[in-house]
Amino acid sequence: MEKWCRFQAADGPSYGLIEDGTVIRADGVPWEDHRLTDDRRPLAATKLLVPVIPGTFYCAGANYRDHIVKRAAMTGREPRIPPRADIGYRANNALVAHDEPIVKPADAGDEFEYEGELVAVFGRTVKNVSRHEALDCVFGWTIGNDVSERHWQAGDRTLWRAKNTDTFKPMGPWIVTDLDIDAARTIVRINGEVTDDFRTGDMIFDAAEFISELSRYATIHAGDVMWLGTDGLPRNMNPGDVVEVEIAGIGTLRNPVIAGS
Amino acid sequence: MEKWCRFQAADGPSYGLIEDGTVIRADGVPWEDHRLTDDRRPLAATKLLVPVIPGTFYCAGANYRDHIVKRAAMTGREPRIPPRADIGYRANNALVAHDEPIVKPADAGDEFEYEGELVAVFGRTVKNVSRHEALDCVFGWTIGNDVSERHWQAGDRTLWRAKNTDTFKPMGPWIVTDLDIDAARTIVRINGEVTDDFRTGDMIFDAAEFISELSRYATIHAGDVMWLGTDGLPRNMNPGDVVEVEIAGIGTLRNPVIAGS
Numbered sequence: 110m111e112k113w114c115r116f117q118a119a120d121g122p123s124y125g126l127i128e129d130g131t132v133i134r135a136d137g138v139p140w141e142d143h144r145l146t147d148d149r150r151p152l153a154a155t156k157l158l159v160p161v162i163p164g165t166f167y168c169a170g171a172n173y174r175d176h177i178v179k180r181a182a183m184t185g186r187e188p189r190i191p192p193r194a195d196i197g198y199r200a201n202n203a204l205v206a207h208d209e210p211i212v213k214p215a216d217a218g219d220e221f222e223y224e225g226e227l228v229a230v231f232g233r234t235v236k237n238v239s240r241h242e243a244l245d246c247v248f249g250w251t252i253g254n255d256v257s258e259r260h261w262q263a264g265d266r267t268l269w270r271a272k273n274t275d276t277f278k279p280m281g282p283w284i285v286t287d288l289d290i291d292a293a294r295t296i297v298r299i300n301g302e303v304t305d306d307f308r309t310g311d312m313i314f315d316a317a318e319f320i321s322e323l324s325r326y327a328t329i330h331a332g333d334v335m336w337l338g339t340d341g342l343p344r345n346m347n348p349g350d351v352v353e354v355e356i357a358g359i360g361t362l363r364n365p366v367i368a369g370s
Numbered sequence: 371m372e373k374w375c376r377f378q379a380a381d382g383p384s385y386g387l388i389e390d391g392t393v394i395r396a397d398g399v400p401w402e403d404h405r406l407t408d409d410r411r412p413l414a415a416t417k418l419l420v421p422v423i424p425g426t427f428y429c430a431g432a433n434y435r436d437h438i439v440k441r442a443a444m445t446g447r448e449p450r451i452p453p454r455a456d457i458g459y460r461a462n463n464a465l466v467a468h469d470e471p472i473v474k475p476a477d478a479g480d481e482f483e484y485e486g487e488l489v490a491v492f493g494r495t496v497k498n499v500s501r502h503e504a505l506d507c508v509f510g511w512t513i514g515n516d517v518s519e520r521h522w523q524a525g526d527r528t529l530w531r532a533k534n535t536d537t538f539k540p541m542g543p544w545i546v547t548d549l550d551i552d553a554a555r556t557i558v559r560i561n562g563e564v565t566d567d568f569r570t571g572d573m574i575f576d577a578a579e580f581i582s583e584l585s586r587y588a589t590i591h592a593g594d595v596m597w598l599g600t601d602g603l604p605r606n607m608n609p610g611d612v613v614e615v616e617i618a619g620i621g622t623l624r625n626p627v628i629a630g631s
Contacts, residue, residue, distance in 0.1 A: 164462050165461045193527075196528065202425075202594075270587050273587075327534060
């Protein structure tokens with residue numbers, strides 16, 4: 110299992126292989142031809158970047174039963190379990206890296222929530238893959254926080270403000286090339302207190318199903334990402350909070366929340 | 371007024387300035403530092419590419435009154451005029467260039483329609499721009515065909531298949547750096563017959579309004595694009611057809627329609 114980060118080197122963004130707390134800089138992209146260099150630095154002193162800027166940023170949306178049922182109960186609506194793996198989109202402007210702040214806009218309401226999500230990072234360009242072959246095009250796995258302003262989510266014709274305002278899509282801290290999804294749990298903490306803890310694999314449609322179904326219509330490109338949804342009933346985040354999403358086997362994505370002007 | 375294309379050079383994609391039927395190859399991207407080279411070729415013999423692969427692919431969706439009213443009448447629903455300029459998204463996998471085929475999937479229905487649209491290409495990275503300053507961040511204008519499968523559009527939870535299947539987003543043929551939108555008309559032809567002809571500027575929310583509103587929440591990046599919607603009641607396209615979207619002052623985006631396997 111390899112662990113890859115993207116970081117700010119003196120001459121621009123670069124990929125690095127993480128081994129024993131050291132970042133070994135690579136020339137090239139890890140899922141294409143690349144070469145490790147002699148440039149090494151301690152991980153603890155390295156400014157991490159978003160691990161990939163996707164060509165297309167896919168998002169499963171509602172993909173865990175408990176989340177759908179509890180959110181529906183809270184908003185007084187019938188729960189709608191998706192009948193098919195139909196994919197949505199998020200936007201690159203909203204991406205921020207591990208340790209970078211989530212900025213709560215001045216006009217956002219109280220229901221300003223995290224959503225801890227598993228993220229697939231694609232390493233091959235494919236079309237029409239079967240469920241059986243689907244995971245072969247995944248280079249690795251990282252973590253996303255699908256920050257959501259629920260008042261905007263209820264009112265916008267699209268989810269553009271609710272889900273895609275700047276800083277609403279923390280992703281990182283790095284990519285691992287192997288993960289036992291069935292054994293993994295997703296744990297969310299606010300200021301160190303566990304506020305959600307669910308089986309990462311409890312999805313309505315798993316990664317293989319989404320990838321296979323998507324690839325019937327869309328070519329999936331190396332460097333695209335797919336966020337796979339969240340479970341439970343997320344809590345509000347407030348300026349001053351620190352929110353962490355941990356998936357054992359990957360790591361912990363941590364972001365402070367600050368107030369926007 | 372400059373006219374810029376992106377084309378396939380021997381060593382990869384490159385930008386070119388079009389002058390008098392000649393493509394003058396540039397080193398660099400036209401909205402950043404760039405330099406014209408001595409490499410010249412006839413436009414007529416040049417394979418054009420999608421003029422920009424956007425970082426974020428914005429789309430206004432419903433943005434002309436007549437289109438909304440006529441589509442609603444056809445589907446037996448009340449017309450819903452958007453109360454605000456809330457933006458949506460399209461996906462890069464679906465992009466194809468001028469003269470490349472639109473592939474109608476084997477399982478698509480009869481209502482397989484074009485939508486001729488004006489496209490803004492951004493050349494500056496901005497946040498919080500006023501309506502007055504909004505067009506300063508537009509590098510230029512091109513043409514899009516927002517191909518739509520209406521049965522999928524009615525049934526999908528998102529528009530992923532309906533709007534973002536591979537080849538459903540022809541864009542081009544090139545970018546012009548100046549356009550009198552108020553004087554422009556968008557004309558669509560199937561096999562040479564005019565099937566739509568509307569004032570390009572008849573939008574519910576104009577480009578300046580969309581850009582200003584979007585930039586309140588999202589940083590717009592150089593290289594992003596925004597498609598600005600269509601008017602009228604588009605017709606079906608069938609394999610064997612050739613569809614053209616012309617906006618005088620820009621040019622004509624032409625694509626053949628073929629049957630998928």
